[in-house]
Amino acid sequence: MVDEVKLIEIKEDIQADNRLVAENLRQEMSRQKTFLINLMSSPGSGKTSTIISTVEALKGDLSFAVIEADIDSKLDAEKVAARGIKAVQLKTGGFCHLDASMVSKGLQEVDFARFDVVIIENVGNLVCPAEFDTGAIMNAMILSVPEGDDKPLKYPLMFSVCDVLLINKIDYLEFSDFDMLAVKQRVLGLNPRIRIYEISAKTGEGIDVWASWLKQTVDRFVRS
Amino acid sequence: MHELSIAVQIIEIVHKHLPADQNLSVKKIRLRVGEFTAIIPESLRLCIDTITRETADAGVELEIIEIPAQVKCRQCFSVSKIEPPYLICASCGSQQVDIISGRELLVENIEAE
Numbered sequence A: 001m002v003d004e005v006k007l008i009e010i011k012e013d014i015q016a017d018n019r020l021v022a023e024n025l026r027q028e029m030s031r032q033k034t035f036l037i038n039l040m041s042s043p044g045s046g047k048t049s050t051i052i053s054t055v056e057a058l059k060g061d062l063s064f065a066v067i068e069a070d071i072d073s074k075l076d077a078e079k080v081a082a083r084g085i086k087a088v089q090l091k092t093g094g095f096c097h098l099d100a101s102m103v104s105k106g107l108q109e110v111d112f113a114r115f116d117v118v119i120i121e122n123v124g125n126l127v128c129p130a131e132f133d134t135g136a137i138m139n140a141m142i143l144s145v146p147e148g149d150d151k152p153l154k155y156p157l158m159f160s161v162c163d164v165l166l167i168n169k170i171d172y173l174e175f176s177d178f179d180m181l182a183v184k185q186r187v188l189g190l191n192p193r194i195r196i197y198e199i200s201a202k203t204g205e206g207i208d209v210w211a212s213w214l215k216q217t218v219d220r221f222v223r224s
Numbered sequence B: 001m002h003e004l005s006i007a008v009q010i011i012e013i014v015h016k017h018l019p020a021d022q023n024l025s026v027k028k029i030r031l032r033v034g035e036f037t038a039i040i041p042e043s044l045r046l047c048i049d050t051i052t053r054e055t056a057d058a059g060v061e062l063e064i065i066e067i068p069a070q071v072k073c074r075q076c077f078s079v080s081k082i083e084p085p086y087l088i089c090a091s092c093g094s095q096q097v098d099i100i101s102g103r104e105l106l107v108e109n110i111e112a113e
Helices: A016-032 A048-055 A075-081 A100-112 A156-161 A171-177 A178-192 A208-221 B002-019 B041-053
Strands: A006-012 A035-040 A065-072 A085-089 A118-121 A138-144 A162-168 A195-198 B025-032 B061-067 B071-072 B079-082 B097-101 B105-112
Touching: A006 A016, A006 B002, A016 A035, A016 A100, A016 B079, A035 A048, A035 A100, A035 A208, A035 B025, A048 A065, A048 A075, A048 A118, A048 A208, A065 A075, A065 B071, A075 A085, A075 B061, A085 A100, A100 A118, A138 A156, A162 A178, A195 A208, A195 B097, B002 B041, B041 B061, B061 B079
Parallel strands: A035 A118, A035 A138, A065 A085, A065 A118, A138 A162, A162 A195, B025 B061
Antiparallel strands: A006 B105, B025 B105, B071 B079, B071 B097
């Protein structure tokens, strides 16, 4: 006897579960008035130092907590905690990205409702994190000058899912052939809604402009 | 690069749809995968094989229907097939394009017996 093969139609989005968790998380954040930022970039672009200088620029205005994601290291969380900022470390155990349920775990651990802003420092990678909704209210990314001005061409998806682009390490501009105008044109071509800020987390240049925009944005979110 | 977590989700979706009372086992999973998703079919196959090893799903076949990457140009309004990752209109070369297909990641259907 031949077994009968049964065709079962599914047509289900593989990311649907993650998107549902992400959407619930966003609603919870809106209820609790905690502004969740998903910060993405390649390794070494200055995520941790940008977080530290942003938090220090807004000290007294907004309270911050940080969720650090790393394949397996506590270095970033320790660096942030050493500045007196509440931080938890999520070990992604080999995963190249964070998804909404991992973020949800981190938020509980950090007791998120006590803070105005929680920043997720995603895994350093310009490919995979762009594919996963973390439940964040705002997606932000860093591109640093030494990485080169061709990155929007090579990783267009990342640049198209972000609300804000921070171009970091502008103190390197004079030593580099990085074409700022070309980058901005490329990025705005991909994503006309994105906001772009030029910063140097090291010298502090441009941090005040970015931080004051962030403050206004969080204030608007809290009042909404 | 993130095929493992995708593979875990695929197997969960398959089990959600497999009637529990008919003693069926899944033989083939048919997926629709867009060219923009950064999913490597060989790597996804390996992940599915690995997580189903020594389970009732061991040996399940994976069929991947690739969905081409297409964009619509905001300058010349033409729809063109493109080579990811570059987002450039194939007709006029403009970078002002919107993705209209290629981001799909679906379990289309399964064959069970």
